[in-house]
Each structure stands twice: as structure tokens, then as C-alpha cells.
Amino acid sequence: MGNHILIPVDGSEQAHGACAFVAKDYPDADTTLLHIINPAEAGYSVQAGLPTFSEEWYERQKERAEEIFEEVEPDLEGGDGTVNRETEIGKPTNAIVEFAEANDVDQIVMGSHGRSGVSRILLGSVAETVIRRSPVPVTVVR
Secondary structure, eight states, X not given: OOSEEEEEOOSSHHHHHHHHHHHHHOTTSEEEEEXXXXXXXXXXXXXXXXXXXXXXXXXXXXXXXXXXXXXXGGXXXXXXXXXXXXXXXXXXXXXXXXXXXXXXXXXXXXEOOOOOHHHHHHHXXXXXXXXXXOSSOEEEEO
């Protein structure tokens, strides 16, 4: 197991931890860093409905994805596998699972933000939902 590992990344410390875990435990695996652009984060203001605002917001999100890849990719150095970068658009839980299904992923390794109590109820847990829906094993790094 572990020939192709998917690592969803969002720029958090937990994403760095997931990359470091893969580098240590699966140094020869091919990895895909996946960043999800969530359109829901654009907001629902009047300005968000304007085409120029939407285009500018999307372009900023693509630039941010590249910055995140640049930040986390060094955490994977030292292994013999390849590192690919992918950006998808959609709800993070759905996009992660759909990407794994469509791209011969053997395992997903992702960070947990460790929410508890009310914040977990209100915000949900991406990791928990991915675990429930994933067609492949999921490792959650804390």
C-alpha cells in the first residue's frame, strides 16, 4: 500500500504535518498535493455576483494554491517518488473523495484541525467526512 498518496493541503500546520508524515513513512511513494478552491468562500455579497469580482477572486485563489504548494512541497524532499500538484474547485470533502476515486489513489493522508465541541458541530470535520466517504484508506495526522 502507498504507491500513490493524496495529500490535501490548505496551508495549515496540519497540512505540513501530513507531508512530513508521508516523507518519513512513505519516502518512495508518488504523491499528489491537492488544493481545493471552495467557491463558497467567495461570499454572497452583491460584489461577489459581479463577473470581474468573481474572476479576480478566482485568480487570487489559484495564486494562493501555488503559494501553498511552494510552502509544503519541501516537506516531501528526500524521497524517490514524484510529486504532482493539482487544484480542484468545489466543496473540499466531495472534491477530495472524487479525486481519489478518479485518479488511482491508494491512500489519503491529511491533517486534522482538531476542532471539538461547538466549533466541530458548526463547521463539521473535513477529515471525518472524507474518512466516511473515501474509497481508500485515510490516515489523519494530528
